[in-house]
Amino acid sequence: MTDGKAVIVVEGLSRRFGDVTAVNGLSLKIQEGEVFGLLGHNGAGKTTTIRLLTGVLSPHGGEARVLGLDPTRDGPALRGRTGVLTETPALDERLTARENLSYYADLYGVPRHEVPARVEGLLEEFELADRADEPVGRYSKGMRQRLALARALLPGPELLFLDEPTTGLDPVAAREVRELIVRLSGEEGRTVVLCTHNLVEAQRLCHRVGVLEHGRLVALGTPAELVRGLDRGLRVEVELSPGDEGAVGALRGLPGVLEVVEERPGLLGVKVASPRVVPEIAAAVVGAGGRLYRLQPQEPTLEDFYLALHGGKGGR
Amino acid sequence: MNRRAVLAIVRKDLRAVGRSKGVMLPLVLVPLVILGVMPAVVSWVPSLIPPEAMMGVEGFLARMPEGLRAELSGLEGAQRLLVLVLVYFFAPMYLIVPLMVASVIAADSFAGEVERRTAEALLYTPTTDGELFLGKVLAAWLPALGVGLGGFLLYGLVADLCTYRVVGRLLFPNPMWLVLLVWVAPAVAGLGLGTMVLVSSRVRTFQEAYQLGGAVVLPVLLLVVGQITGVLYFSLPVVALLGLLLWAVDAGLLWYGARTFRREALITRL
Numbered sequence: 195m196t197d198g199k200a201v202i203v204v205e206g207l208s209r210r211f212g213d214v215t216a217v218n219g220l221s222l223k224i225q226e227g228e229v230f231g232l233l234g235h236n237g238a239g240k241t242t243t244i245r246l247l248t249g250v251l252s253p254h255g256g257e258a259r260v261l262g263l264d265p266t267r268d269g270p271a272l273r274g275r276t277g278v279l280t281e282t283p284a285l286d287e288r289l290t291a292r293e294n295l296s297y298y299a300d301l302y303g304v305p306r307h308e309v310p311a312r313v314e315g316l317l318e319e320f321e322l323a324d325r326a327d328e329p330v331g332r333y334s335k336g337m338r339q340r341l342a343l344a345r346a347l348l349p350g351p352e353l354l355f356l357d358e359p360t361t362g363l364d365p366v367a368a369r370e371v372r373e374l375i376v377r378l379s380g381e382e383g384r385t386v387v388l389c390t391h392n393l394v395e396a397q398r399l400c401h402r403v404g405v406l407e408h409g410r411l412v413a414l415g416t417p418a419e420l421v422r423g424l425d426r427g428l429r430v431e432v433e434l435s436p437g438d439e440g441a442v443g444a445l446r447g448l449p450g451v452l453e454v455v456e457e458r459p460g461l462l463g464v465k466v467a468s469p470r471v472v473p474e475i476a477a478a479v480v481g482a483g484g485r486l487y488r489l490q491p492q493e494p495t496l497e498d499f500y501l502a503l504h505g506g507k508g509g510r
Numbered sequence: 511m512n513r514r515a516v517l518a519i520v521r522k523d524l525r526a527v528g529r530s531k532g533v534m535l536p537l538v539l540v541p542l543v544i545l546g547v548m549p550a551v552v553s554w555v556p557s558l559i560p561p562e563a564m565m566g567v568e569g570f571l572a573r574m575p576e577g578l579r580a581e582l583s584g585l586e587g588a589q590r591l592l593v594l595v596l597v598y599f600f601a602p603m604y605l606i607v608p609l610m611v612a613s614v615i616a617a618d619s620f621a622g623e624v625e626r627r628t629a630e631a632l633l634y635t636p637t638t639d640g641e642l643f644l645g646k647v648l649a650a651w652l653p654a655l656g657v658g659l660g661g662f663l664l665y666g667l668v669a670d671l672c673t674y675r676v677v678g679r680l681l682f683p684n685p686m687w688l689v690l691l692v693w694v695a696p697a698v699a700g701l702g703l704g705t706m707v708l709v710s711s712r713v714r715t716f717q718e719a720y721q722l723g724g725a726v727v728l729p730v731l732l733l734v735v736g737q738i739t740g741v742l743y744f745s746l747p748v749v750a751l752l753g754l755l756l757w758a759v760d761a762g763l764l765w766y767g768a769r770t771f772r773r774e775a776l777i778t779r780l
Contacts, residue, residue: 211778278631288525300514301518
């Protein structure tokens with residue numbers, strides 16, 4: 195990620211649908227080359243935000259500059275420089291993959307002489323070349339998702355909006371997509387706005403994340419910053435012989451241990467005040483004559499943060 | 511105006527329609543039946559009518575408008591019947607073909623694209639609302655003109671082949687039908703298209719659009735009834751006037767359609 199140049203600048207952006215405020219006073223900046231995660235429940239305002247930032251919807255309040263353009267006024271020019279992967283692949287199933295890509299190449303104004311090579315390159319890259327001339331209706335869900343992703347990359351966009359990019363993909367294909375996102379941002383300097391419910395993916399890929407709730411941005415920062423703010427202590431998984439009450443009792447009495455929960459026979463979830471208590475756990479179990487099979491400190495994750503933010507279970 | 515994008519939309523819609531059996535079936539069958547099979551069957555009818563029954567036909571002809579009777583004067587019983595049915599009564603039937611073709615393709619192109627959710631990706635492209643609208647309008651209108659022309663040729667050929675022995679001259683082409691082809695058929699296709707654009711902005715599926723928009727065929731059926739009952743007949747001035755009226759309605763419908771065809775409205779329906 196390069197510092198300094200803001201690709202997206204949003205100030206007080208709002209959009210209503212009847213009585214419902216889908217996006218409510220959204221303000222944020224996204225830097226060039228950044229992978230920015232937009233998190234939130236269904237209906238939190240993620241898709242509406244993408245639509246506002248691409249000029250497909252007009253805001254009812256606030257303003258936005260995307261790639262230096264006003265999305266409302268310069269929508270066509272802006273959309274020519276962005277790629278969008280929609281939540282559903284939105285491909286014409288009666289056309290082949292090659293026809294779908296060629297069609298969008300015309301709509302995006304890809305230079306005519308470049309179209310065959312660019313389409314072929316994407317079909318190869320997304321491993322669709324063998325079945326490029328079959329109607330998309332015969333494709334698996336994963337193949338459609340790959341084709342939709344290829345279409346988003348077709349115009350060579352500076353800015354990519356990806357709505358649930360790994361949905362429907364098998365683990366190998368999902369990993370390839372994640373690697374692609376890293377490459378697009380890291381090596382090619384493109385900016386990626388990633389809408390996802392997959393918090394592990396967001397933590398792994400995103401430089402920063404923003405959490406939307408009822409259209410409001412309720413949290414913004416790097417995954418590490420957000421997790422650091424969790425007042426949850428450190429959680430340690432301790433695996434012992436099942437039914438070892440002596441060891442459990444020793445742990446409950448250990449200074450610095452905040453909570454001991456037996457999650458299943460032989461597996462304890464121990465919350466401690468600081469990492470310095472971890473060796474004391476081992477000593478306490480052994481000292482009580484217990485047999486210790488595993489002792490694993492659990493770093494808090496973005497998922498813990500997200501669940502805590504939404505009033506769910508704060509730790510696992 | 512980005513002509514390349516507009517043509518790409520036209521090409522893509524036509525390609526997609528060509529691969530959809532549900533859409534293609536009526537597009538092929540209806541013109542074949544109305545403009546191929548029906549004139550051939552009708553041409554046999556006079557030979558099946560016994561001479562004494564022709565008196566009844568003469569009585570029917572007597573109720574026709576004077577202008578039409580004048581046009582049919584000089585012809586004998588069977589000849590009169592054939593000219594009346596094939597040249598005049600079939601003229602509004604012919605209009606059903608471009609109307610239906612434009613309606614079916616427009617329903618698929620406008621409402622179908624929303625139903626299949628393919629519109630979403632389309633709306634994220636740099637094409638303007640005007641280019642999208644024009645592309646989709648042309649995608650429905652141009653094939654209607656093509657099928658209208660093909661249907662005209664088929665109908666003229668079948669009718670001439672089947673009637674020449676009885677009538678002793680070619681019935682087609684004739685000035686009224688040529689006006690119908692170049693002036694009224696494109697306008698009636700525009701009527702189907704404009705109606706479907708309007709209907710599609712209020713429904714979510716191809717079927718809904720097609721069923722609601724199907725009502726547009728009623729005015730054409732009224733023309734058929736109007737001719738059979740002798741209220742009017744398709745003279746050259748009437749046909750020219752009908753075309754003018756249809757073009758005026760088209761202009762209103764398409765103006766309103768273009769005003770309501772907005773990304774913002776479309777995407778909120780997805």
